[in-house]
Amino acid sequence: MCLPVALREFSHPKRGLYAFHSSPHDRNSTEREMAAAKTKLTKGLLIMGVIGALFLILGCVSLIVFDDIIHSQISSRLPLNKKGQTYNQWKAPKIPIYFQVWAFDIVNHLEILEGKRPAVIQKGPYTYREKRVKHDIRFFDNGTVYYKERRSFLFDRNLSVGPENDTVTSVNLAMVAAMTVLRYEPPLLKSLVEGAFQFFKESLFVETSVHDLLWGREDNILKAIADIAKSFNVTLPLNDTVGLLMGVSRRTVD
Secondary structure, three states: OOOOOOOEEEEEEOOOEEEEEEHHHHHHHHHHHHHHHHHHHHHHHHHHHHHHHHHHHHHHHHHHHHHHHHHHHHHHHHHHHHHHHHHHHHHOOOOOOOEEHHHHHHHHHHHOOOOOOOOEEEEEEEEEEEEEEEEEEOOOOOOOEEEEEEEEEEHHHOOOOOOOOOOEEEEEHHHHHHHHHHHOOHHHHHHHHHHHHHOOOOOOOOEEHHHHHHHOOOOOHHHHHHHHHHHOOOOOOOEEEEOOOHHHHHEEEE
16 A cells, blocks of 8 residues: 655654654645745735735824814814804703702700710702803903803702701801801900890700701891991891801802
């Protein structure tokens, strides 16, 4: 039986291992196959290189073109003027804005007066939907704009932990405000104000609703303190209402 490849078995003189030798015809065939494979690999790499270069050129061109398109769109949309596409959205945003508040309820106010550490319970959130509308808008030739913004808040019960009339024990804001504005006033005026606190039976802590804590409540003690200060020719920045968000009332304000 004839074999396509002639093999000869021999023993390595040192290691005693067996190996095989191929004929010259077989070696030439193997070399041709390797050369053909190398040629195919070279062609494949060349094709991949050309394709990669084309993609690179296309990417650079696209980057330049799309960059110009993007800048053109931004330039047409961003300028703030009455004819611009963003003007109405800027003047009265349609995007919902929510304002959330958490209140701290002091549960050991009597112990605090004795020097104990405060213990509080966090209540919330109490959520308000905020509406912002700009008005009195004026454009100037130097590219600036003047406007006023009206902000209003509407309580959203569905997104809140409870109603606005939930009660909490908090620091007496009226007393804190009065003592703050009186800290540099004459001692006699301070003594009279302290007497007013005792007359109205004011305490350092009061029970109030979340609504009043945030948006303010009328407090007669503040009006009384302002009247006392006037007798000393002292004008105090106090009115008869006090609240944490007095400057951002839930009523419509500028």
